[in-house]
Amino acid sequence: MNKLAENYPDEIKAILAKYPPEQKQAAVMPLIYLAQRAENFITKQAMQEVAEICEITTTEVASIVGFYSLYYDEKGGKYRVQVCTDLPCALRGAEEFLSKLCENLGIQVGETTADGKITVEAVMCLAGCDKAPMFQVQSGEGLEYHENQSVESALKVIDELQKR
Amino acid sequence: MTEIKQTVLLRHREIPGLNQLEVYREQGGFEAWRKVVTSMQPNEVIDTVKASGLRGRGGAGFPTGMKWSFIDNWNWPHYVVANADESEPGTFKDREIMESNPFQFLEGLAICAFAVKAKAAYIYLRGEFWQVAHFLDEKIAEMESAGLLGEKLFGTEYGLRLYTHLGAGAYICGEETALLESMEGKLGQPRLRPPFPPSYGLFGKPTIVNNVETLTNVPLIIEKGAEWFRTYGTEKSPGVKVFSLSGNVNKPGNYELPLGTTFRELIYTHGGGIPDGHKVKAIMPAGASSSLIVATEEALDTPMDYESVPKVGAQLGSASVIVIDDSVNISWLLNKTVHFFKHESCGKCTPCREGTYWMMHLTERIANGQASAEDVELLREVANQIKGKCLCALGEFSIEAVLSGIERFPEDFPAQIKEPAPEIATT
Numbered sequence: 001m002n003k004l005a006e007n008y009p010d011e012i013k014a015i016l017a018k019y020p021p022e023q024k025q026a027a028v029m030p031l032i033y034l035a036q037r038a039e040n041f042i043t044k045q046a047m048q049e050v051a052e053i054c055e056i057t058t059t060e061v062a063s064i065v066g067f068y069s070l071y072y073d074e075k076g077g078k079y080r081v082q083v084c085t086d087l088p089c090a091l092r093g094a095e096e097f098l099s100k101l102c103e104n105l106g107i108q109v110g111e112t113t114a115d116g117k118i119t120v121e122a123v124m125c126l127a128g129c130d131k132a133p134m135f136q137v138q139s140g141e142g143l144e145y146h147e148n149q150s151v152e153s154a155l156k157v158i159d160e161l162q163k164r
Numbered sequence: 165m166t167e168i169k170q171t172v173l174l175r176h177r178e179i180p181g182l183n184q185l186e187v188y189r190e191q192g193g194f195e196a197w198r199k200v201v202t203s204m205q206p207n208e209v210i211d212t213v214k215a216s217g218l219r220g221r222g223g224a225g226f227p228t229g230m231k232w233s234f235i236d237n238w239n240w241p242h243y244v245v246a247n248a249d250e251s252e253p254g255t256f257k258d259r260e261i262m263e264s265n266p267f268q269f270l271e272g273l274a275i276c277a278f279a280v281k282a283k284a285a286y287i288y289l290r291g292e293f294w295q296v297a298h299f300l301d302e303k304i305a306e307m308e309s310a311g312l313l314g315e316k317l318f319g320t321e322y323g324l325r326l327y328t329h330l331g332a333g334a335y336i337c338g339e340e341t342a343l344l345e346s347m348e349g350k351l352g353q354p355r356l357r358p359p360f361p362p363s364y365g366l367f368g369k370p371t372i373v374n375n376v377e378t379l380t381n382v383p384l385i386i387e388k389g390a391e392w393f394r395t396y397g398t399e400k401s402p403g404v405k406v407f408s409l410s411g412n413v414n415k416p417g418n419y420e421l422p423l424g425t426t427f428r429e430l431i432y433t434h435g436g437g438i439p440d441g442h443k444v445k446a447i448m449p450a451g452a453s454s455s456l457i458v459a460t461e462e463a464l465d466t467p468m469d470y471e472s473v474p475k476v477g478a479q480l481g482s483a484s485v486i487v488i489d490d491s492v493n494i495s496w497l498l499n500k501t502v503h504f505f506k507h508e509s510c511g512k513c514t515p516c517r518e519g520t521y522w523m524m525h526l527t528e529r530i531a532n533g534q535a536s537a538e539d540v541e542l543l544r545e546v547a548n549q550i551k552g553k554c555l556c557a558l559g560e561f562s563i564e565a566v567l568s569g570i571e572r573f574p575e576d577f578p579a580q581i582k583e584p585a586p587e588i589a590t591t
Binding site: 027054068071087090124127128130131132143 | 250251252253254255256258259290291292293294295298327329330331332333334335346347348349350351352367408409410411412416417418452484486488492497500501504507508510
């Protein structure tokens, strides 16, 4: 039984319609996003289901999950707060911003808050260099940008997320 | 200060609401699209773009019209893929274009598809552009409702569909063959070239891959002509460019300027100079992939075009200008850029995969002041071992800042041996 196919029949149909009918493998990336929607990570079971729909092996799906940064095979916080600390952002104080943010939350970079809601991570360039410090919030539902941030404004965003 | 006659790419800054279909059409939007479909042959479109001298804005600067003319007409169907994977540290121009002037980009993409006789085109966006992809989906749907996309366009036999496709966080997918692999649902690892995408691209079919900014130039080239386009920029680098300015400047942001504008004008006139009384120490004109230019008076007066920047020891690339002031230690900077490339190396070629790993550890040691003189030489040696030994440019990019940094800023590498190391044989 394919739970993914059962839960999201319309979404899967729309995804497959984007690609030539004989190129089902092209749908693997959007389908992994779909599988991550519920809990912001993909289970072994779901990888098998994605593989079935794309007519590829589970190992191939697992390798895709491992290769790309925005896929997770382990549970993290419900929201991943990802701060860019690459060169242009670092020149505008992103490293200090990140360490103060974590200090305020009482966690280390890469850790999750006690309520299981927020994981704070340092990530590579997000194409927001002129508006640093900045971060993105990734959850199962999608991804949003927060730019020109201070520690105070970021804590406010995180507070809102924890209430959701 | 260079006079800007008319904004070409960032027109939304002058025309409010340009990301709405009715506003875009009031400005003459999609007239070029109608013109090519109803009254031009695909070859005529390619000839016009060739005559304009437009060169790829993603970094390589390859002549766009020439690329389109390479499409293999013995193998069908054809595809066009817009490269919206914008991931170079320091680059944030395509995002602004897609968010604020989306129709001009989509019109350019459509015209390219017509020119190479493709009936489907994809936009490959980096996964982080999730909101942008959904926004573009809405804009594409509006175009379909308005009869600008779909079957039998403007009463002709030609039809076209556009689709977005999200990546999932991998810098390497900006390399066009890795991007195609990724779109096919595989690991984003570069292919051996040749064959090049115009003969063997997406799903093994002839494909044109163009950067977002490149395509956004196209509607106005069709509307106003190649000669008009050539009134901007220099003879060999015609047109305008969006310069992404970041780092230690007062007013970072995107600036649309003619190719050939000097670093000094960008940094001081538009960017407002360096904050807190600091002086500019170094410039990276092509993001983290760039060599470090020593910010001498001569360098500041260098025109930013594809021919002049190499004369001061770097490349223009995607024109993502990172400004570094005199408070920054270059050994720290090298650790930053190398850390990025180590994370983003796809792992296919050993020199890049292993080399970036060792360079990361060496630069960390040097930046922390724990290095010996031998470590600086070893870093140079490892960098030279990567040089010219990889399938794509990522490995090559990872050593640009390293080699130029050690050579041009020796004062930041106090442990360095004074005698230059012997050249490492690359054969």
